[in-house]
Amino acid sequence: MAKDLTQAGTPLPPYFRIDPDAALAELDAPTDTGGFAAIAAACAQGRDDLVSRGKDDSGTRTLRMFSTWEITRYLIPVAQAHFRRVLRANPDLPQGRSETEGGAKWFTLDEVLRLRAHFAAEGSRAKEYRPYRPDGLPAKLVAVANFKGGVGKTSTAAHLAMSAALDGYRVLVVDLDSQGSMTSIFGGKVDDEWGTAFPLLARHYGEHLRAENQRRLDRGDPPQPLDEALTAAMTMTAADVIRPTHWPNIDLIGAQLNLYWAEFQIPVWRMQARGWKLWDALSDRLAADGVLDRYDVVFIDTPPALGYLTINGLAAADILLVPFGASFLEFDSTGRFFDMLHSTFASIEDGENMAARALGRPETAFEWDAVRAVITRYDGAQQGEMSALIQSYLGRTLSPHRQDFTALIGQAGEQVSGIYEADYRDFNRETYARGRETFDQTYAAFKRLLLGIWRKEELALAAESSERAG
Numbered sequence: 154m155a156k157d158l159t160q161a162g163t164p165l166p167p168y169f170r171i172d173p174d175a176a177l178a179e180l181d182a183p184t185d186t187g188g189f190a191a192i193a194a195a196c197a198q199g200r201d202d203l204v205s206r207g208k209d210d211s212g213t214r215t216l217r218m219f220s221t222w223e224i225t226r227y228l229i230p231v232a233q234a235h236f237r238r239v240l241r242a243n244p245d246l247p248q249g250r251s252e253t254e255g256g257a258k259w260f261t262l263d264e265v266l267r268l269r270a271h272f273a274a275e276g277s278r279a280k281e282y283r284p285y286r287p288d289g290l291p292a293k294l295v296a297v298a299n300f301k302g303g304v305g306k307t308s309t310a311a312h313l314a315m316s317a318a319l320d321g322y323r324v325l326v327v328d329l330d331s332q333g334s335m336t337s338i339f340g341g342k343v344d345d346e347w348g349t350a351f352p353l354l355a356r357h358y359g360e361h362l363r364a365e366n367q368r369r370l371d372r373g374d375p376p377q378p379l380d381e382a383l384t385a386a387m388t389m390t391a392a393d394v395i396r397p398t399h400w401p402n403i404d405l406i407g408a409q410l411n412l413y414w415a416e417f418q419i420p421v422w423r424m425q426a427r428g429w430k431l432w433d434a435l436s437d438r439l440a441a442d443g444v445l446d447r448y449d450v451v452f453i454d455t456p457p458a459l460g461y462l463t464i465n466g467l468a469a470a471d472i473l474l475v476p477f478g479a480s481f482l483e484f485d486s487t488g489r490f491f492d493m494l495h496s497t498f499a500s501i502e503d504g505e506n507m508a509a510r511a512l513g514r515p516e517t518a519f520e521w522d523a524v525r526a527v528i529t530r531y532d533g534a535q536q537g538e539m540s541a542l543i544q545s546y547l548g549r550t551l552s553p554h555r556q557d558f559t560a561l562i563g564q565a566g567e568q569v570s571g572i573y574e575a576d577y578r579d580f581n582r583e584t585y586a587r588g589r590e591t592f593d594q595t596y597a598a599f600k601r602l603l604l605g606i607w608r609k610e611e612l613a614l615a616a617e618s619s620e621r622a623g
């Protein structure tokens with residue numbers, strides 16, 4: 154067939170000369186509601202196949218091993234020769250396995266953590282083996298949020314969780330997104346909403362209702378009954394929904410499609426009990442169940458919406474990270490997100506404080522230790538000018554590190570993992586080093602915030618107790 158050429162001799166654009174009859178011939182039957190189920194089933198099959206690639210025969214995910222090179226380079230900063238000497242001198246310590254006779258030694262992360270504990274106890278005081286964590290202070294909660302979709306919330310939260318775990322912190326990840334991406338990354342299998350944060354929120358409401366009912370009874374009014382679901386939630390604690398992951402020091406509260414139900418249920422509860430502080434539900438329950446003492450850092454991944462679940466995550470957070478790409482549309486949308494944050498939390502404060510003032514109660518004021526916008530998927534060749542502009546408007550709110558776009562994430566995506574789960578031998582060394590470097594820097598910028606905040610609180614605590622003593 155002769156090619157359609159314009160007069161200038163160049164091919165016609167592809168949207169000209171489409172034959173309606175040919176188009177008709179290609180068309181298939183209309184999709185009815187059931188069609189979505191068929192498409193969903195095909196996707197679910199594909200997803201399960203992909204996820205199972207990262208799993209062993211028993212269906213559980215296993216974390217890769219870490220080599221002596223990687224350990225001494227990234228995790229326990231000592232010379233390789235010294236590392237080997239210490240292992241030889243301490244036959245009780247994990248000795249690692251090699252794939253070939255005399256080849257490099259590989260260790261599980263559990264073993265790395267044990268080795269680190271040994272170095273911290275026996276090694277030079279001047280070296281930093283364990284990350285700073287003041288005693289007597291609760292875990293820090295970090296929410297990663299932006300109502301724009303696909304900006305890198307889950308990737309950022311997952312990589313920060315893994316970095317913090319490799320650094321030696323005890324990490325809890327809370328997935329508040331019913332899409333469950335974070336849950337997939339950590340291999341969680343959640344059957345329904347009872348395996349998610351939902352029962353914690355329900356219990357918080359149930360506790361409120363019980364207290365309210367006591368007041369009703371005292372007044373001689375009939376109590377509001379707790380329905381079956383609320384009654385079931387009243388016996389549940391965070392321990393019931395926290396599950397271990399294939400990372401020895403990362404636990405997960407997973408998500409699943411049914412969690413979306415919370416977006417409908419929470420406003421109904423709030424209508425029934427105007428005094429219920431729905432935004433405190435997650436943080437109150439995590440604190441009440443001792444979670445903040447058992448972990449060092451809690452990362453909360455949120456859906457691309459400013460719904461009730463996100464509000465709960467944001468209100469619980471000490472540190473808020475807002476990822477976005479250095480493009481006009483993402484910058485614009487992120488600005489609107491901050492605007493929505495302002496109006497949402499200001500309206501909660503106004504509503505609460507009107508009543509609080511009338512009753513002479515303490516006023517509600519939300520506060521975050523730090524809020525940082527984080528540029529993700531950065532392409533220095535294309536976005537330098539745009540990001541410099543963004544920097545000039547956002548000032549200190551913009552995190553100093555721009556997280557580079559890296560092909561390693563897409564590739565690692567096959568096993569639904571991330572850079573820290575990828576075996577460096579599968580990549581060109583340089584590509585690996587660059588990809589890892591950008592996420593190490595993302596973590597370093599976050600860790601500076603974390604340490605600064607903890608240090609401030611540690612000093613305040615010390616000043617308080619010396620005041621009490623003096």
Ligand SMILES: Nc1ncnc2c1ncn2[C@@H]1O[C@H](COP(=O)(O)OP(=O)(O)OP(=O)(O)O)[C@@H](O)[C@H]1O
Binds near residue numbers: 302
């Ligand atoms: N630094 C990066 N380099 C390359 N690709 C990236 C990077 N960060 C994220 N991505 C890719 O961008 C896509 C969106 O990322 P991600 O799922 O983390 O965004 P999200 O904000 O959580 O999305 P959603 O709003 O749907 O929850 C993913 O395909 C991810 O692999």
Ligand SMILES: [Mg+2]
Binds near residue numbers: 306455
């Ligand atoms: Mg996400």
